[in-house]
Amino acid sequence: MNKIVQIDPDQVEDVGPLYAARKKVYPQKVSGTFRRIKWGLMAFCLGIYYFLPFVRWNRGLAAPDQAVLIDLPNSRFYFFFIELWPQEVYYFTGLLILAAITLFLMNSVGGRIWCGYLCPQTVWTDLFYAVERLVEGDRRERMKKDASAHRWTLERISEFVLKHSIWLMIAWWTGGAWVLYFTDAPTLVKELVTFQAPAIAYIWIAILTATTYLLAGFMREQVCVYMCPWPRIQAALTDEWALNVTYRYDRGEKRMSVKKANDLRALGQHAGDCVDCYQCVAVCPVGIDIRNGPQLDCIQCGLCIDACDNVMKKINRPTRLIGYDNDINIQRRIEGKAPIYRIVRPRTIIYAALIALVGGIMLYTLATRSLLDINVLHDRNPVAVKLSDGSIRNAYTVRFLNKRGFDRVVAIDIDGPQDAKLHVVGGDSITPDRPMIVLGRDGTTELRVLVTAPSDRNPEKSIPVKFRVTDIGLGEVASATDNFVAP
Template structure:
């Protein structure tokens, strides 16, 4: 059967509309409850650690930095309380990144976007900015009324805005200032910054972080979570049907109706939904969504809608947790009259936990057993070997000795491999010529030029493995490195 084509079907389609929805400002309402208290506690902990950790001291000995956590770029060191890491130990940071990523996967497998709702820096600082805004401008209704006012230029309103933005800028400035304190001695740098004698780079970083904190937490807010952050788009592929997410339990809530109408139906023995469509869950949501519409990418699962709904349910005399951490499996089980079941321990979470345990165990083992005396040897490439006038063979090497202790160490250099070989350190005199002894300064790398000489008749092979041993005379600790002795 042929379809009749109408003239209007041939007209071009108007595609001049916007490519994305216009931004609508969100006015989250304050709420109290279990999850709000958890968020306050975690916010205080995270901000306290971030702002004040640079001022914690840790004694490492004479002339060593006493800042507990310090990223010392000039001296290429990272200090974390009793741990001191060198550039050669970058694999520890690799291990930490693996643990952090898998821990994020584990949190997602157990409780959805726990990181987004409670620990993400964007969430923490936005929460703090919202608290300042409510303190100065009032709660949701007051802020909406003031923003919609026909006369926004009243002196009282201007003073509120100036005070709010001043406090926001102060928080943002201290956020940027705290960041740079992790890269230099905090008290010294604070004094330099206050007296305008600090490094230019420090002022640049403080300005950039102040601007980004002010803009992201003060203005963009939920747009960062919805449009900028990749995690909402990734986490869907890392979850399963057993993960607990903030969920509207529609098996209890539908059909929505007023308290009076629900009471009448229950009196007649008919089913009535607990949801009274008060929209308090929407009012408190920091991204402005309706959790009753189901799972959404915009939801950061902070749990504030749970607190708001629990408050309403308590007031109308209905059971709490109409909104709660749940999954669709349990909703269907309750609809079938079966009890809900939870499986936080399952192959996925076991695998994530095992990866964290294995990587953490390896890191801990290597950290506890790492040597504070390291040696690296590099053979000269041009020439590989030189034949001396007496017929003996000489090879040259560059040796780097790393002393990770906080005191000077006297080391002795021995070689093993070529027959009747001797070693000489260029530019260094030793009381024992056949066994050079060198002092390596504390927390330093010493580069040495070594000449290894051996009789040709005793070493006819084209190449002989040679092992260099560096021995701490005082502690008896030995570090070794292997290369080859070449016969031309």
């Protein structure tokens, strides 16, 4: 018999909450090398994203002239001079492979530099922070206003409305810019302004506006810490030679005030350069203390490097107390050895070689791909028909793909059955003996083709038959193989 045990609630150990409550982060404005790099990359990335849909590219008569266009109704993807068809989806697979290997290479060289400088979440969050500082003031002002017992003054309400209005404008243009990649941008902008755009356009703009507003304006560092899988993956891929944002504790410890450190140095004793000013914490967009060592939250944006450098310059100490470094060099400096860096090593060489290999294969296939193609599908019911004169006829559905921007005249030939005759059903053949048809530009043409051959010269039950299509003007050839079967 099971014994019922009563537990005294007062004796149960309190294990605390299941997750940590969010502490609002108030990043402080900072200037320096890495801040300028981030501003430059932000302007570059956002400039491309927002304005690329308006770039034009001449592809000939009646062809879309938008440089980058995902044309879903016509199943095309245009990227300047490149036009991809649904049958060429493997190029996108190659791009995904290249992106993954490039991310691995970036990680092996400089840790999470993708997260700190190029990730869309970082870029838009950084932009929203800039708007917040412009409207509400820097770190101390925002913290003071949020802690005030009289938060909602008229001035505070006007700042709140202005900030969120600018955020929504940025988020709206972000969502609108994404939709512009799927149709002609100037036309859609006009339709959106006059409220004549398709409902699906407004729906997607609303969805993307809401997600940008929420992720960059409210969730911010929570996306990087809890939602993004890359910090966990990156931690498994890194090695001891990767350069990460590192507090050089061999130089910074023991922490003390500037005055005490100067006194100790005057006596010839060691004193750490870190003055415990917490500027590295104040500027951090995820609110961590880099001096506590490597942390999952750190996106390695380098802003703490700029903040620390500014302090070191003020107290006349060498810069880069915080910098891109590795633990090997810290240990070497403790032992009195010179630091060493190995950007080029087997790991980075392998990644670079894989990038070159995959990129080379993609470029080769793109440069040598045929702009004329043919697909053949054998009729299944009936598979073959025996005619009154004893000959055998097979029927096929043949699809021709003309990927050029102009009409083409092509000839159709077959190899396989002896003395076989070819007939295009309903096709306007130019010549009766050798079928020649006109393929429309940048499209597919589907025809029914009959192949008839004498049975006495083709006794086998199944004979390979090769359909060959030849461009009369350019000489391009494409072929496809099927079977010619007896009843």
